[in-house]
Amino acid sequence: MNVLEVDITDHIAVVRLNRPESRNALNPELVVRLAETWARLGSDEAVRVIVLTGTGESTFCAGFDLASFIPLITGTRPPADRWDEAVQAGGGLALAGRATLRDYDPGPPLIVAANGHAVAGGFEMLLAGDIRIVARGARLGLSEVRLGLIPAMGGTARLARQLSPALAAEMLLTGNPVAAERALAAGFLNQIVPVAELMTSAMACARVIAANAPLAVRAAREVMRRSAELTEREALDLENAHCVALARTQDAVEGPRAFLEKRPPIFRGC
Secondary structure, three states: OOOEEEEEEOOEEEEEEOOHHHOOOEOHHHHHHHHHHHHHHHOOOOOOEEEEEEOOOOEEEOOEOOOOHHHHHOOOOOOOOHHHHHHHHOOOHHHHHHHOOOOOOOOOOEEEEEOOEEEOHHHHHHHOOOEEEEEOOOEEEOOHHHHOOOOOOOHHHHHHHHOOHHHHHHHHHHOOOEEHHHHHHOOOOOEEEOHHHHHHHHHHHHHHHHHOOHHHHHHHHHHHHHHOOOOHHHHHHHHHHHHHHHHOOHHHHHHHHHHHOOOOOOOOOO
């Protein structure tokens, strides 16, 4: 069984965590394969949007596998196979940071379709998403302080930027999960749907994004994401630079032309 499944169709890449017997926990093989997959998708110009989900109807991802990955990076067990060796060669936590999108951004918009509970590293991958759709009944949390750790895959750094400081502090310091409905009310999620409808909703959103001009989508996403760390003037300058560059593309000619001709545009990403 492949621990990670990847399917690319019509410019949409679906990445599926596939360890349901272990609540899709991130073991060494899955960490290595995720890091490799993000790099591959990031260099594939045909991919316009990514959907990340998991197998099963209860848990999207329970975080790092406490029986295999954590002992490996803490040095309490030696490498046992080529995946363990690849984790060590990749710098352990550094490789984990790329796998969970703490330290790597593939480029295309990321829709996270959480098919159930998202805990620890699983929740941190949710934090990395642009659009978040979660199955009804899911609980979301960061439990690391209960294990003598902190959320080191972006949780402590990103949570308060995306949630209210009060709710972020509650989640980080107690380690208690919150219901998806509470996260939706806080503006953290886009949708909560029955698990049977999860991929239908995610793919519908992905198709809308994939039909848009890919260069414009990536530019809009970059300005949106970077603006939080820039002054308003710097953000406006970045916005203007992208606008000027996009105006020189063939897609910028095709879009208005198709609108005037009352037909769907054919965007080629150039």
